[in-house]
Amino acid sequence: MLTALVFAPTAVALLLFVLPRRTATVVFRTVWVAVSAVELALVVAIWAGYDSDGGTQYEQRTRWIPSAGVGYHVGVDGLSLPLLALTCLLFLACALYSLRENRRVREFAALFLFLETTCLGLFAALDLILFFVFFDLSIVAMYFVIAGWGHRQAARAALKFFLYTFIGSLALLLGFIGLYLAASPHTFDMVELTRQNPLAGRSVYGGLVLLAVLVGLAVKTPTVPFHTWLPPAHVEAPAAGSAILAGVLLKMGTYGFVRIAMPMLPGAWRRYALVLVVVGVVSVLHGALVALAQTDFKRMVAYTSVNHMGYIVLAVGAAAATADSSEQARSLAVTGAVTQMVSHGLLTGALFLLAGVMYERGRTYDMPSYGGVAGVAPVFAAMTGVAAFASLGLPGFSGFIAEFQIFTGSLGPRPVATALSVLGILLTAGLFLRALRQVLTGPLRLPDAPGTPRAFPDMRTHESLAVVPLLVLAVVLGVAPRFLLDVVEPASRSVLELLAR
């Protein structure tokens, strides 16, 4: 079932190329949306059949390259299931949003379907090499999305993105090899490595392996100081690409923290957790401050991603503290981190799609060029407002649930760091409110470059279809988060048990 979920999109993508050259583009669009919808249905079915206290489920294991210690091993647990679901939802949203895309639709659809496989495969992988394969392929696919369908400076931004994240992936690979050689018998199997805890008691080796893994994941997350690839990549990527990049690809880094680094290197993680806390706080504040200085809407949202990812890093760092805090609090931090991944995926996905709507009308992301948009496009204004408020952590939305848990869980073990990061919320509140005021209120002002249409038509049907479900889900999570927390909490408790070894 899981294998079908992972590989079906790529199979369909290959089929798209078999279709004759003259096939009408509407066929490609329909197939794309249909496959994404089927994927979402599949993941809902998996969720329905998932027993929240049952550990890893839907496991599948096949020999692949036994002599290299590599196997095909996939499964879902409370950490990966929410992210799998988020991935399917976001890809469906992007498929719907791109119904009006008319540049090389066949390749665009095929690339996104392939990208979906890599994202789902990464979250389902229980083998380090399998994880790495999908990690690298996601970079390749995203590179082609940015370079092929991006804006003017896309080639440069895509190159920067590729080189930067590729460095990260190789650091990750070196770390994986370190883990592989430490285990006996040598293996890349995550379950086996987690059980063995091969680097227990080897502080220097463990520290170096953790360093390699952390650098790899930190580049992808991204945290300060490895975040500089993110803003250009986002600004130049097409809207759907940005939504996936922020919504799904960034989660690969943070997911790696809870899936690989914490359970497999518990000793080293506990020793160096303070570094993570510091990096987290710096990311939160730096991301928010730099976002405050932006006039480009998309760039601003990109920097708030750095800020939001910072909360997650803070939470996973704080969870490592052993003394003077209850286990419940620390479990809250990890649960909050996973919830934040989902919440950020929904909200930033929505914000980037809305940024795409804005660009499509005005051909620029420059906020001072707009004004009073609420008057001509009330639905767009409402959605942007909802997404922005949710993103800054207003109660009633998913962001609040996530950040509340993170702060509650981190306050006990790391009071100063947590207090500092709460400032980040203030800053994001300020910057989102300023952006909303500038773009939505006041007298009507639209960018007036030659050749751009003057009108700012409101949300079209396909755009609404893409954005509304994301926002609805964010509200549902904010009001009734139990269905998600029931799945995440057992998993985060087991992560803490593994970490305490």
Added chain:
Amino acid sequence: MTEMNENPLDLLPEVLLAASAVLGLLLGSWLPRARQWAVGVLAALACVAGIVAASVAAAEPATTAFGEAFAVDPVTSTSRIVVLAGTLLVLGVSFRPLRGDARESEFYVLVQLASLGALMMAGTQDLLLLAAAYLLASIPAYTLAGFRKDGPGTEAALKYYVVGALLGVLMLTGITILYAAGRATGYPMLGDAFHDAPRALLATGAIGLLTGVLFKAGGVPAHFWVPDAVQGSSPPVAALLTTIPKIGALAALFRLGDVVFADSTLPWAALVSVLAAASMTLGNLGAFFQQDVKRLLAYSTISQVGYLLMPVAVAGRADLAQPALLYYLAAYTVTNLGAFAVVCALPRAESPDDYRGLAKERPLLAASLIVCLLGLVGTPPTAVFLGKLEVFSAAFDGGYAWLAVLAAVNTVASLFYYLRWIVPAASRSGSVPLAEGGRAARAVAYGAAAVSLGLGLGGGPVLDVLTGPISH
């Protein structure tokens, strides 16, 4: 013992290739020009028969032939299959451009002789045979480099020849010194003798020997000929020069490291790891701003030799070294030949920018090129990725973690120049100068890309085969 094992059947793939080369030369003298292609077909048949024979021999336990001069073990068997398969691909891409050439049959004969030299280098266990194999691999290659008889070709051949002759002499000197130090030329006896040989003598001899073998491998410090020879010769010859001799040379180096120098007084691992580091770094730096695709690939092969030297450095120290080297060799051969096959298919496109629009004109060819180039970077799930994984693991395991880190950094750097080629090839604007590259070259490119992917995905059984013990 010596009289027992002089069975030519142990060397069946080599014998087949030599016989086919001689027969081809004779046939070529009598056949009319329009039918000289028959020599090429004969060569291809010899390669296929050789692959079959080598596979059969691989299934049997390791043995030696002609005293201890020639080993038939997993290293030899794998090199045989890879060299012969590589030769087949080279024959495939050269079939069309040479069709009707006045010296068509000579070309095929020379290709076979060069491959034969590589085969001998891979299998030999004796310094004198190594020297003979070096000459056999080199002299036909010099001729091939200047085969077109044009300006760049002549320059390529001359440069290749002068460097080769000089380093060949150094190699012979080295062999003489090693003979003086160990009083033998067979590897197992030398290995025993070098446990306590004088270090200075050993180092002098080993450095002479290394320069010669590294010349064939195209690694630093004997890499100066590679860019000019590759750029100056025709694309099929360039494909040959950058793959086939390398396989033989690296297999020979591995054998030297494992059997002769691993337990000697010479710091073999440190020496080779420095060479590996220099090779991958200098190759990459050289490739950065190249405007000619053949030259770019030439520098890329120098850096690939650096990665390939990593398992050679840890030969005898890490169990993984042998399968890692052999797997990487196979992966590199097919991927590199795939990239060159694309160059052969588009002989008029010289700079990476000339490939603009390839995705529109020939989507499959563009896809093959992208697969092969990303493969050379080491992107999963291509074969070179698994090769790199094994090579990195071997280096770590052998205590050379710094080398693995450097290789990772170099891999990232290499991405930059491969992307300079991938980007135009993937774009759909512009028009690529399609020319009479021939269907065969395209087919080779598709096939190599497919094998490169397939080998990566199905690497498990292949790796199992490569782990057998080396002959001592």
